[in-house]
Amino acid sequence: MINQDILFLSILTLSLMCLLFLLLLYLTIRKAKEIKKRREIVSYKSKINAQIFSVIAEGERYRGIGCETAVKQKAMEELLSRYVKILEGEEEKKRLSDLASDCLQGYYRKRLKSKKWSHRMNALYHIEDFHMIKLLDEVVILSKKKNLTHQEFIHVLRILATFQYNGLKELLHYHDLSEYEYRSILMRLNHDLFDQFVLSFHKSTPPLQFAILDVISLKKALEYRFFTENIFRSYKSEIRLRALKALAEIGYVSNIEPYFQLLYSSSWQERMVAAKLIGSIKEEKGIPRLIELLHDQIWWVRQQAGQSISQFPNGKAILQSVLETSKDTFARDMAWDWLHKGV
Amino acid sequence: MLNVQWLDIVSVFAWFIAVYMVIVIIFYSVILTISMLQLRKEYQLDRIQAYEDYMDEFYTRPVSIIVPAYNEEVGIIQSVRSLLSVNYPTFEIIVVNDGSKDQTLEKMIDQYEMKEISKVVRKQINTKPIKTIYQSTILSNLFLVDKENGGKADALNVGLNFSHYPYFCSLDGDSVLEPDAFLKVMKPIIDSNEEVIASGGSVRIANGCEIKNGHILKIGLSNNPLVIMQIIEYLRAFLMGRIGLSRHNLLLIISGAFGVFSKHWTIEAGGYKTDTVGEDMELVVRIHRLLKEKKVNKKIVYVPDPVCWTEVPEDMTILRRQRRRWHRGLFESLWTHRGLTFNPKYGSIGFISFPYFWVVEFLGPIIEFLGYIFMVLCLFLGGVYIEFAIILFLLSCLYGSLFSMAAVLLEEWSLTKYPKVTDIVKLFLYSLTETIWYRPMTVFWRCEGVWQMLVGDTSWGEMKRKGVSK
Numbered sequence: 001m002i003n004q005d006i007l008f009l010s011i012l013t014l015s016l017m018c019l020l021f022l023l024l025l026y027l028t029i030r031k032a033k034e035i036k037k038r039r040e041i042v043s044y045k046s047k048i049n050a051q052i053f054s055v056i057a058e059g060e061r062y063r064g065i066g067c068e069t070a071v072k073q074k075a076m077e078e079l080l081s082r083y084v085k086i087l088e089g090e091e092e093k094k095r096l097s098d099l100a101s102d103c104l105q106g107y108y109r110k111r112l113k114s115k116k117w118s119h120r121m122n123a124l125y126h127i128e129d130f131h132m133i134k135l136l137d138e139v140v141i142l143s144k145k146k147n148l149t150h151q152e153f154i155h156v157l158r159i160l161a162t163f164q165y166n167g168l169k170e171l172l173h174y175h176d177l178s179e180y181e182y183r184s185i186l187m188r189l190n191h192d193l194f195d196q197f198v199l200s201f202h203k204s205t206p207p208l209q210f211a212i213l214d215v216i217s218l219k220k221a222l223e224y225r226f227f228t229e230n231i232f233r234s235y236k237s238e239i240r241l242r243a244l245k246a247l248a249e250i251g252y253v254s255n256i257e258p259y260f261q262l263l264y265s266s267s268w269q270e271r272m273v274a275a276k277l278i279g280s281i282k283e284e285k286g287i288p289r290l291i292e293l294l295h296d297q298i299w300w301v302r303q304q305a306g307q308s309i310s311q312f313p314n315g316k317a318i319l320q321s322v323l324e325t326s327k328d329t330f331a332r333d334m335a336w337d338w339l340h341k342g343v
Numbered sequence: 344m345l346n347v348q349w350l351d352i353v354s355v356f357a358w359f360i361a362v363y364m365v366i367v368i369i370f371y372s373v374i375l376t377i378s379m380l381q382l383r384k385e386y387q388l389d390r391i392q393a394y395e396d397y398m399d400e401f402y403t404r405p406v407s408i409i410v411p412a413y414n415e416e417v418g419i420i421q422s423v424r425s426l427l428s429v430n431y432p433t434f435e436i437i438v439v440n441d442g443s444k445d446q447t448l449e450k451m452i453d454q455y456e457m458k459e460i461s462k463v464v465r466k467q468i469n470t471k472p473i474k475t476i477y478q479s480t481i482l483s484n485l486f487l488v489d490k491e492n493g494g495k496a497d498a499l500n501v502g503l504n505f506s507h508y509p510y511f512c513s514l515d516g517d518s519v520l521e522p523d524a525f526l527k528v529m530k531p532i533i534d535s536n537e538e539v540i541a542s543g544g545s546v547r548i549a550n551g552c553e554i555k556n557g558h559i560l561k562i563g564l565s566n567n568p569l570v571i572m573q574i575i576e577y578l579r580a581f582l583m584g585r586i587g588l589s590r591h592n593l594l595l596i597i598s599g600a601f602g603v604f605s606k607h608w609t610i611e612a613g614g615y616k617t618d619t620v621g622e623d624m625e626l627v628v629r630i631h632r633l634l635k636e637k638k639v640n641k642k643i644v645y646v647p648d649p650v651c652w653t654e655v656p657e658d659m660t661i662l663r664r665q666r667r668r669w670h671r672g673l674f675e676s677l678w679t680h681r682g683l684t685f686n687p688k689y690g691s692i693g694f695i696s697f698p699y700f701w702v703v704e705f706l707g708p709i710i711e712f713l714g715y716i717f718m719v720l721c722l723f724l725g726g727v728y729i730e731f732a733i734i735l736f737l738l739s740c741l742y743g744s745l746f747s748m749a750a751v752l753l754e755e756w757s758l759t760k761y762p763k764v765t766d767i768v769k770l771f772l773y774s775l776t777e778t779i780w781y782r783p784m785t786v787f788w789r790c791e792g793v794w795q796m797l798v799g800d801t802s803w804g805e806m807k808r809k810g811v812s813k
Contacts, residue, residue: 006730009737016741020748024771027755031764118388125389178536299465299507333463340460340483 037071044075052079056087056095067103076103077126084129093131100130112138117149124155133163143171154181161188169196172208182211187218198227210242217246225252241269248277256283263289268298275301279308287312294322294331302330306338357731360714364738367703371746374587375753381586382647382757394526397533404533405433406525406603407511409502411495413441418517418654420454425557426514427482431525435484439502442492455479457487468500468614476505496615496622503606503614512603513623518653519549519557520601528603531644540605541630541643543597545581547760548574549652559652564766568773569662572781573655575774579750582647582758589645593696595631595676596624597643601651608633608641619679621672628680635689648758663788670792673705708789714739715783736778743782747774 054060067073080100087093104126111123112135120142127135142148143156154177160168172185186194197204197212204212213231216224228250232243244262247253262274263286275293278286286308293305309315315338322335408426412419419438426436440448451457457477464473471493479485490501499513510532512525524544531539551565565571588594597604602623612629615622627643634641656662677700684701686693718735721728751770754760761767 003730006733006737009734009741013737013740013745016745020745020752020771023752023756024748024768027752028764028768031755031759031767034759035762035764116386117384118386122387122389178534180533180536329463333461336461340478 037074040071041075041078044072045079048075049079052076052083052099055099056083056092059091059095062099065103067107073104073107076100080104080130081126097131097133100126101132101134104130105132105134108132108135109138112142117152120152121155124152124159128155128159128162131162136160136163136165139163140165140167154184157181157185158188161185161193164190164193166193168193169200176205177207179207179210179214182208183214183218186211186215191223198224201227201231206239209239213239213242213246217242217249220249220251222250222252225250226254229253241273244270244273244277248273248280251280253277253281256281256285260286260289263293268296268301271296272298272301272304275304275308279304279311282312284312287318291318291322294334295326295328302334303337306334310338353728354731356713357717357735360710360717361734361738363710364714364735364742367707368738368741370699370703371583371742375583375746375749377590378583378586379753379756381590382582382753385648386757394523394530397526397530404510404529405435405508406431406529407502407506407508407606408434408436408514409499409506409511410436410438410514411441411498411502412438412443412447413492413495413498414443414445414447415517416443416446416450419447420450421554421557422514422517422519423451423455423485423557425519427485428522428557429520429525430522431529433508434525435486435507437502437505438485438487439498439505440487440489441495441498442490448487448489451487452477455485455487456481457485462505464501464505467504467610470497470500470504473501473505494617496617496619499622500614500617503609506606509606510603511606511609512601514651515600515653518546518600518651519554519559521559521650521652524601524651525603527648528601528646531646532603532605535642537605538640538642539644540608540634540641541597541602541627543585543594543602543643543645545647545650546577546598546600547650547652548577548655550655550657552652554652562760562762564761564769565657567657569659569781570655570657571770571773572777573662575747575751575770575777576781576785578754578770579747581645582753583746583750585645586647588696589643591691591695592642592644593691593699594643594645595627595692595696595700597627597645598623600653604630616679619672619675620668621676624672625676625679628676628683631692632680632683632689635692650760663791666785666788667792667795670705670708670789671796673700674793674796677701677705708786709793711739711742711782711786712790715786739782740778743778744775747777750774 048065051062051065055062055065065076067076080096083096084093087096108123108127111119114120114123124139126132127139139156139159143153143160148156153175157168157171160171168185168189172182177185186197189197194215197208201209201212213228215221216228225247228243228246232240232247235243244259253259259274259277262270263278265271265274271293275290278290290305290309293301294309296302296305306319309318312318319335319339323332323339326332326335408429410419410422410426415422423436423438438451440451456479458480460476460478462476464476471491474489474491477487477489479487486505488501488505490498502513503511510529512528514520528542528544531542548565548570549559550567550570551563552559553561553563564574585594585596604626608630609626612626612633614626616625616629619625630643656665677697680697683689683693684697689697714735718732721732721735748771751767751774755767761770
């Protein structure tokens with residue numbers, strides 16, 4: 001019986017060993033090929049680099065830049081990815097996008113249908129980067145596919161947002177996304193499309209509401225100040241706080257009086273954001289309370305009070321006097337911190 | 344009569360070892376499959392692209408990087424330099440000098456023009472007293488805290504007390520980070536809307552790589568067999584073990600060399616424990632425990648890609664010390680929290696992770712060691728025993744070499760970090776020899792660790808570094 005076991009185990013071990021050796025053989029061949037391909041890509045890149053640059057920067061017509069092989073497509077993709085990060089002008093961006101459409105459209109169309117998840121994802125990244133609006137239809141079709149992974153779906157939505165696709169709001173309607181995902185989509189929208197979301201704020205789920213307010217605050221969107229003040233008055237807790245934060249970022253409220261009492265709120269988050277608001281509007285009446293908040297028991301409030309004070313023209317002097325006169329070590333510490341920021 | 348009994352005992356023993364090994368082999372195979380599927384999915388994904396969108400988010404989740412330094416004069420400047428060029432919007436670096444006896448403090452002060460500052464540190468965790476706090480006059484986000492010697496865990500706790508930001512990362516003084524490492528480890532935290540509260544990255548071995556000014560210029564392979572074997576061991580541990588465990592929130596280890604934690608939860612759990620040698624594992628276990636006790640649904644994950652390069656011992660004596668210490672640390676963590684084992688209150692952690700760590704990680708070396716002794720004995724006894732020896736040897740080939748070979752291939756199949764064809768072949772051939780020399784050796788050292796613990800020897804010696812950077 002033992003002999004049989006030995007036989008079985010030896011065969012098992014040996015066959016597994018053989019299998020691994022075969023795998024090794026396959027992987028080394030693959031690696032060698034990859035290395036060779038990489039070399040080809042690098043040499044093709046250096047060959048066409050100057051020409052690509054003049055096409056993008058000077059709008060020259062291009063001839064003889066082929067994209068028919070995998071190596072050439074990859075080289076083109078890498079070059080364009082590099083340029084897209086450093087380009088500034090609208091003209092140049094447009095030319096790059098045209099060039100990408102001419103050369104890589106077919107390639108990405110195929111890649112979007114690939115069975116490999118990473119291929120599809122990479123194609124999506126590049127479609128967005130190169131702003132290949134000609135592939136809009138393909139992306140829309142992809143968005144309706146059933147077995148799409150969540151990551152792909154999110155990226156599809158981002159692309160559609162970048163392309164200002166009209167049906168975006170409906171697409172979003174049936175899916176629950178996280179606050180961050182909503183935000184990254186909304187950030188890409190132009191004013192008109194974003195307006196649609198603002199108009200249906202009251203019917204939205206909390207993550208979407210948070211995202212809308214955050215986008216207003218990130219964009220410092222002055223045109224939504226009345227809307228935001230409204231939200232602040234009619235909602236409670238977290239949403240109210242986010243609205244307040246957005247107002248602090250915008251730096252404008254129609255009447256500052258009601259906001260003063262928030263500096264005395266029992267919730268530290270409210271005290272902190274209110275301090276931020278006072279600092280960004282530079283409302284001098286708030287200074288005495290800001291100095292008191294430097295003694296707050298919560299670090300974040302002290303930190304914000306320090307920052308708000310330093311935003312006033314005479315902020316440094318105020319902090320200096322706190323540093324010299326206060327008996328509270330934490331307040332002195334925070335004053336010191338803001339006096340020495342950015343050394 | 345006596346003879347027959349003797350034979351029975353021997354065969355029972357042999358079968359016990361054999362069955363144990365078969366169980367572990369099955370377990371490893373399952374984990375290997377899970378890892379394979381996961382890694383393969385992301386093969387050739389353009390990773391940098393995936394992080395660009397997050398820049399604003401990253402901005403709002405600043406990280407404090409805590410670098411505990413004890414006698415690190417050789418590497419400290421280089422590692423701080425590598426940290427300063429990390430690609431992350433807001434971070435601060437806190438070097439905690441744990442009463443070094445060499446020039447660590449002076450070197451830092453000179454290099455970065457550190458100036459003494461007076462700052463109040465809120466003591467959320469009890470630590471040894473702080474002597475002086477310095478801030479760099481050229482870089483306002485670089486701090487140096489000088490404290491009395493109290494060990495690595497104590498230094499980390501001081502860093503925690505001092506840190507300003509909601510997340511922190513503990514980092515060994517001699518490791519080099521890849522530029523995008525932080526973006527990559529922070530991504531799961533942001534993606535999950537902070538449901539993930541700790542995330543750990545891969546650790547790779549820097550010996551043999553070309554490093555200058557805290558940057559990896561060229562990834563290479565050392566010529567030292569001991570280092571090569573350790574590379575294989577790390578690949579196996581990280582690529583196979585942790586991906587598999589992380590998938591199901593069963594992870595009990597985030598390497599002390601590189602991991603990001605939520606400060607809130609770490610402080611809630613009480614910070615690092617100072618009287619154990621495995622403070623990194625102990626903390627993760629304690630956080631898991633806290634989460635289960637509070638019944639909150641938070642996660643600890645492992646990210647296969649972000650890479651931190653670290654120096655490993657190149658000679659036997661130090662490697663031996665390290666392994667003894669590791670095994671003791673493992674035991675201490677498991678023993679302190681032994682109540683979790685098979686405790687229904689702790690769910691999968693109690694029923695899968697803990698038994699796994701007890702049986703495979705802790706008892707494994709002891710049983711293997713007995714197996715090796717048994718094999719040698721059988722050779723001397725001859726007869727039917729030879730066959731036992733052959734079975735055990737074949738099993739340990741499966742158990743040791745084959746899985747290591749698979750791990751090397753898995754690396755090349757998915758992440759392809761090593762640039763040359765010869766690197767892979769070399770790693771593969773070395774892993775073939777694992778069962779013959781490296782594995783018995785480390786197993787023996789780990790058993791020594793257990794032995795030391797039993798006789799109550801508490802010394803573990805210091806690791807002398809020669810510095811990997813130029």
